Amino acid sequence: MRNIKTTLLGGLFVFTPLSHADFFDDFDNKSVAGWQTFTGDGNAQLTFLPMDGFARMQVDATKDQHNIYWTIIKRDVAQSLDMEKLKSPDYELRVEARVRPSHSPRRVNFMINTQRTTDFHEHLREYDLGQNSDWQIISMTTHNFDAVPGDQVNVQLGVTDWGPGKYYLDVDYYRAEVVKVKNAKPDVGEPLVYHPPIPALETFKHHVNVAHDATINSAFPLVNFNNWTSDNERVLTVSAGQYPVLRWDLQRFRGQKATGPGVLELTTQSVQKGGDYIGALGEDFGIEFDKVRVFEILGGDENWQQNSVTFASFTRGKDLQSTINGQMIFDTDVAQAKGKTLVTISRPVMQRILDGTTRGLLLQPLGALEVSFYDSEQGDGSQAAKLHFNTGAN
Numbered sequence: 001m002r003n004i005k006t007t008l009l010g011g012l013f014v015f016t017p018l019s020h021a022d023f024f025d026d027f028d029n030k031s032v033a034g035w036q037t038f039t040g041d042g043n044a045q046l047t048f049l050p051m052d053g054f055a056r057m058q059v060d061a062t063k064d065q066h067n068i069y070w071t072i073i074k075r076d077v078a079q080s081l082d083m084e085k086l087k088s089p090d091y092e093l094r095v096e097a098r099v100r101p102s103h104s105p106r107r108v109n110f111m112i113n114t115q116r117t118t119d120f121h122e123h124l125r126e127y128d129l130g131q132n133s134d135w136q137i138i139s140m141t142t143h144n145f146d147a148v149p150g151d152q153v154n155v156q157l158g159v160t161d162w163g164p165g166k167y168y169l170d171v172d173y174y175r176a177e178v179v180k181v182k183n184a185k186p187d188v189g190e191p192l193v194y195h196p197p198i199p200a201l202e203t204f205k206h207h208v209n210v211a212h213d214a215t216i217n218s219a220f221p222l223v224n225f226n227n228w229t230s231d232n233e234r235v236l237t238v239s240a241g242q243y244p245v246l247r248w249d250l251q252r253f254r255g256q257k258a259t260g261p262g263v264l265e266l267t268t269q270s271v272q273k274g275g276d277y278i279g280a281l282g283e284d285f286g287i288e289f290d291k292v293r294v295f296e297i298l299g300g301d302e303n304w305q306q307n308s309v310t311f312a313s314f315t316r317g318k319d320l321q322s323t324i325n326g327q328m329i330f331d332t333d334v335a336q337a338k339g340k341t342l343v344t345i346s347r348p349v350m351q352r353i354l355d356g357t358t359r360g361l362l363l364q365p366l367g368a369l370e371v372s373f374y375d376s377e378q379g380d381g382s383q384a385a386k387l388h389f390n391t392g393a394n
Contacts, residue, residue, distance in 0.1 A: 042069025163326020
């Protein structure tokens with residue numbers, strides 16, 4: 001029997017640790033009382049359901065047109081914490097959950113904030129759950145968390161942009177505890193900074209040009225577009241229904257470990273974009289657009305050739321969503337003509353690329369834009385897509 005007691009406040013069951021030093025909810029009483037659900041952007045629905053010994057975040061994004069939604073469960077746990085300790089720089093807040101995803105690989109995120117928070121990314125970390133669809137533990141410890149007695153302490157768990165379908169994330173338990181910094185355990189599950197800084201390219205040992213690159217077009221599924229040009233220059237164009245696919249030959253790196261994030265480098269040939277998204281959709285929603293999305297390729301023809309690949313041959317006649325991780329790696333702003341677009345590839349994704357689990361990358365537009373990047377057959381190939389990364393022995 002876990003060390004908690006149950007009290008009834010305003011009709012809601014609140015789980016309060018007897019020590020008044022941490023919060024713990026194991027959902028064993030088949031209740032999710034006290035938790036709030038929120039959704040934003042896109043058009044996804046979230047239901048937080050009590051199950052048999054756990055709770056389920058049930059996400060329905062089948063009506064989401066652009067896959068830019070976020071869904072979160074949230075709870076103010078300040079009453080369960082020693083707020084006097086938490087205000088001291090010697091103490092921080094550690095949250096931990098045991099989770100199980102319906103689809104993998106996918107990322108989830110923790111966020112911690114108060115009613116005074118203005119930088120909502122400061123205590124936000126993402127977790128790549130990998131190919132594992134079983135239970136796994138993730139945790140995050142804050143750094144310089146500003147919370148004092150009388151504040152709310154809101155703990156959140158989020159599912160974002162998993163794709164245009166139905167998904168769930170099971171939660172076996174959620175814990176929040178005040179910990180002494182010098183005694184804090186290492187975090188579990190490799191916390192990833194949201195929108196991380198791009199490392200300098202000279203810090204990487206390996207710089208590998210794409211081996212095969214081409215554009216596939218859903219409107220013309222039997223046509224190969226490897227000879228696509230713009231102003232007589234060979235390019236890969238991202239636009240509605242037209243998606244560049246990129247594949248590297250990384251056999252020599254099999255068995256090696258990605259020692260940090262990598263970087264995808266693309267050289268822009270031209271950009272056409274526009275539209276008053278914010279005026280039409282509002283700032284929170286409209287700001288998402290005019291970007292290029294980068295996805296992992298997980299299925300389809302793993303040995304496609306740039307001189308012959310078509311949309312139909314790449315997908316093997318299946319839906320495009322079945323060939324990619326429906327949750328993008330990153331939405332990136334695009335450099336202007338002749339400029340470099342650099343995209344951070346998280347270490348877990350970089351590892352999947354090295355292992356061959358991720359077979360390459362696919363680019364899609366987010367918004368009504370048309371962007372062309374130089375392909376590997378333009379000129380001497382120096383402007384081709386590149387991967388920059390570091391490796392070490394496993």
